[in-house]
Amino acid sequence: MERQLSALSDAGFSGAIYQDTMTRADMRGRRAGVLKERAELLRPTARKARETIIVATIRALALNSGPDLLGTLKAAAKRGATVRALAEGLEIPPNAGIDELSGASTAWDKARRNDQTADARTKGSAAAASKAAERRTKAVTIARPLWGLPSDEMPNAEIERRAGLSITTLYRALGRRTAAQKAAKRRGEEKR
Structure with missing residues (x-):
């Protein structure tokens, strides 16, 4: 109505x-x-x-x-x-x-x-979007600890394969990899 x-x-x-x-x-x-x-x-x-x-x-x-x-x-x-x-x-x-x-x-x-x-189309679209967001969250959780590792040790293609997300999506979710690598390096130096 x-x-x-x-x-x-x-x-x-x-x-x-x-x-x-x-x-x-x-x-x-x-x-x-x-x-x-x-x-x-x-x-x-x-x-x-x-x-x-x-x-x-x-x-x-x-x-x-x-x-x-x-x-x-x-x-x-x-x-x-x-x-x-x-x-x-x-x-x-x-x-x-x-x-x-x-x-x-x-x-x-x-x-x-x-x-x-x-109604079914609306519910189906919402369910699909929810599942996709859930998968993306899990994939980012897998990629996050790998993101700060040096590129020669852990190349982008390997992170992409392990997480199951494109490198573009990972950059959107986690930001620039060089910034994460610098932060990981600083944390490593602080622990020594």
């Missing part, structure tokens, strides 16, 4: 906003009767003025891409309203032909599939 309201605001829309809230059971049962605000938006009118119904996504317009979407577009057409779906860049005029209706149905189905996997 927040993304849709934000999309409408970003598009400069400032008119009346109709929004319905459905329970999980309503969505599963595809109970279009609970969409009171949508019914109000699409109610028949005797006005002849053209209007535009703007939705953030075609997905927000209907419960399914078949009868409900077509019924909604038909009701909008009876009002003389053009439906504009911002996310998909669709504009469905009141006199829409089969190509426009087919495009709307295809876009609705694509948006549905994206919605179904959005």
Whole structure:
């Protein structure tokens, strides 16, 4: 809901906003009767003025891409309203032909599939980033004591191999190697 309201605001829309809230059971049962605000938006009118119904996504317009979407577009057409779906860049005029209706149905189905996997994609990306950070931390822990050793004794390629990180990543994480080598040399001289 927040993304849709934000999309409408970003598009400069400032008119009346109709929004319905459905329970999980309503969505599963595809109970279009609970969409009171949508019914109000699409109610028949005797006005002849053209209007535009703007939705953030075609997905927000209907419960399914078949009868409900077509019924909604038909009701909008009876009002003389053009439906504009911002996310998909669709504009469905009141006199829409089969190509426009087919495009709307295809876009609705694509948006549905994206919605179904959005949470999983977000969680998967977060999990992958967390694992990568964990691996990087372990690798830096392996490389840190080797970083201060003289280069002829411990070449960059060997540190890279042992840690499993590129030398560029190690430089980003540990800083310049010459500085670490000088600090290690000073510590060694202090211990004598």
